[in-house]
Amino acid sequence: MLPHVEIGRLQVRCIGPGASADAVRARLADIGSRLLPAALDRALGDLDDGTTLVILRRVATHVPLVAGEADDDCAARWAERMVGSVRAAVADLAVGSRRSVERDAGIAFADPVALLAELVTDAAAGRLERWCWQPEAGALAAVQRALAALPGSDGRGHAYASSDAPPPVLSPSGAVRWALGCAGAALPALVSALHDDGAAAAVLALLPAGDAQHLATALGDLPPALAADRAATRSDASPLFP
Secondary structure (H helix, E strand, O other): OOOOOOOOOOOOOOOOOHHHHHHHHHHHHHHHHHOHHHHHHHHHOOOOOOOOEEEEOOOOOOOOOOOOOOHHHHHHHHHHHHHHHHHHHHHHOOOOOOOEEEEOOEEEEOOHHHHHHHHHHHHHHOOOOOHHHOHHHOHHHHHHHHOOOOEOOOOOOEHHHHOOOOOOOOOHHHHHHHHHHHHHHHHHHHHHHHHHOOOHHHHHOOOEHHHHHHHHHHHOOOOHHHHHHOOOOEOOOOOOOO
């Protein structure tokens, strides 16, 4: 399966004779918008392993320009250089047995549940200012796409179709409600991960009373610690599971 790749911003710096700089920039802008996306699709190949979600913060590469080179050849070489840098960054973010790994180049999550668990844990701990949770990073949209094939928490609808779009501005309670609503059939696994991390009580405290009760109903038998700690402190939001 080909990976889903989105480039938030492509910045190109041209170094060469000043007299031709404007023409080079114009040509690269044309190739970048017209030919580079398809060339990247071809060059990416088997980069995707089917489970890991990788959010790259910044990838730099250098592409020498060749005089007289055809546009298609330039796009192919440009794509190969970019993909080489992406592969190196992804290899450096190998998750292994961990749920997530973060380095200067970006962050990788073992699977969608790992991403949602880290988002919810950060919401409870007041860490939503992290770069990976900002809209331009694309992490929330990526996890929603990854969960698209799973059924919703009702076992019928699909999580991607039934959940709201990622909120543009995250609040602790909003992030928790969105993550739980987005999880779909992965909801028990998500709550189990939070319970294993000892974060379940703090997370449930962010939910309004109606949501906590619906969550308990959706999950069935809760672990004892969750059952004891699910008392809600707020009741001013619409139900998460209508």
